[in-house]
Amino acid sequence: MSSRRRIAVIGAGYWGPNLARNFRASTDWELAYICDLDTERAQRVADSVGGVPVTASLDEVLADSSVDAVAIATPARTHHPIALAALDAGKHVIVEKPLADTRAKGVEMVERARERGLVLMTDHTFCYTPAVLKIRELIADGYLGDILFVDSVRINLGLIQPDVDVFWDLAPHDLSILDFVLPGGLDVTSVAAQGADPLKTGKSCIGYLTIPLRSGGIAHVHVNWLSPTKIRQMVIGGTKRTLVWDDLNPQQRVSVYDRGVDLALQSKETADSQASNVSYRLGDTWAPALPEQEALANVAAEFAAAIREDRAARTSGESGLRVLSVLEAVALSQQVHGAPAPVATEI
Template sequence: MSVHEPLRAAVIGAGYWGPNLARNFRSSPDWDLVAVCDLDVDRARKVVGPRSTVDVMTSTAELLARDDVDAVAIATPARTHAPLALAALDAGKHVLVEKPVADRSGAARQMVALAAERDLVLMVDHTFCYTPPVLKMRELIAEGALGDIHFVDSVRINLGIVQPDVDVFWDLAPHDLSILDFILPGGLVPSSVGAQGADPLGAGQTCVGYLTLPLPDGAIAHVHVNWLSPTKIRQMVVGGSRRTLVWDDLSPQQRLTVYDRGVDLGQPLPDRTTANVSYRLGDAWAPALPEREALGAMVAELAASIREGRAPRTDGNAGLRVLDVLETAARSLGDGGRLTPLGATTTRPEPELETVV
């Protein structure tokens, strides 16, 4: 295929997120959407529209056997991500999978290994990483505008739906963790994870949760997620040695603000018992941000990574790092909230992968 010809995509799953993926593949100059696959044929037909030439299918096995599909996007329940992705990779297809990359780290590692073995792209749909504010945050941190990162404080709370199958950490925290992995130099590699949570409703799932993530060089990150708040807050504060950045995702006029304010620690005072602390009170400014849809940027990145033979910005390893934090958080929660080393092993055996056809 010529580098100027569109790549051919199929979407598996026509529920909540699949229609958004299908719409962006259809509108992208890099892609031709050739099929939408779902067990509910009427739901799939609704996604493609009555006059569309896009094929509607109900069998993933038949879809993966097609030779006119270069990549598949998987938007199905988390427990099906690994079996579908492994089947697609085995069939020679590049794979985009919505978050989380899998429902357990063992399966995710199989996906990453098979993609590398087959020289195929495995990309995770960490959508926020393709939004203009987060891309700008990554740029500012990478160029040293904030200096050394000292702390990150992230809040994602609202009056949300209490999920029957996952707790608030697995429901909301992947957004914040994927952003941290994207913007922090070297990715999200905390030495340990501490998780405290509560279920005041008696819903059987943690509804309010706090994650503590010690980072390299003495830095720390804190993530607060909550289904029970009457107010909605989506905010992240990234404090550095030079400047502090605040992202307020619910402020359409000024999503990002950079503050040239902070605390400087000088030489100890003559009594050697107290530090010489000074406070920096500089200006604040808001970077200009373009207006574009994150999913459009994401499908363009998928195409570029395939054509250039490189890993995408949010590759399978990025998804695995987020999953490792979530699994460690679950172990910490079960151990009274103690700091638990990242990736601490468990004796619980990995279940067999579910077969999806």
């Protein structure tokens, strides 16, 4: 008997074809269905991966006892009802970001998966790129030291979304990466966010998000739909080294700088001469070799491993919930003109 599990992709729009292609190519999975209300669109996706059954009926997919899991790639407002129906049918679930369109719905999804003893995974795809996996490894090994700051920039001349602002559209990528690589994850109690809508679209097109870290450091995320240039860059500064991730530089995505500021310990008596105790470290720059792997292939492998090993996925439903919690706090902060807003943590 085959050890591969059977999965159905729900949604054949923007992201569904990518999921279908990677699950079809995976040695862990057998692609069982493409499900979409638009069966012609679903058929095109099915044909592109060599043929697979197509249906417009979610009920048909969930009633099939041979289907072990579903991958949801539908609009965010539909994630909650589809995921709950799948979990109630005994299927493991992976959901594209964001986990849901509200934190309350995300909480219900996490609780239902826990009750059913099933894996609920958030498809935070960037977390499975070779670059971000290496960043996680370097931080976990203490190579950067204690994290002092994170500066993240995700800007482009992008499509203004009809239903969400720039924070909900772009910031989930940066937030999910922070949750994945930082020790303790996205463990924050408050955030401050300022958004601007210079085009009068009714939603923020430019956003600046400040996140105090429990360690005493700080993270800053800049998102923008109106920039004529595209930048995807994150700088992570530690007490030992600083790392720069430039996702648009395929020759050198990750650079590690042995450069920084060393501040000698001083007594109160010498506090006035602080400048004399500061030294600047100017060491080597190193670029780690990264394997050529498609992130979604790693996503498919991790989903299968979490089910097989009966454990939470590395980007679990709880991870998706932490991102949702920050996004809702961002909305609250904008309502009070950038004042800090609390981040909900209770489930």
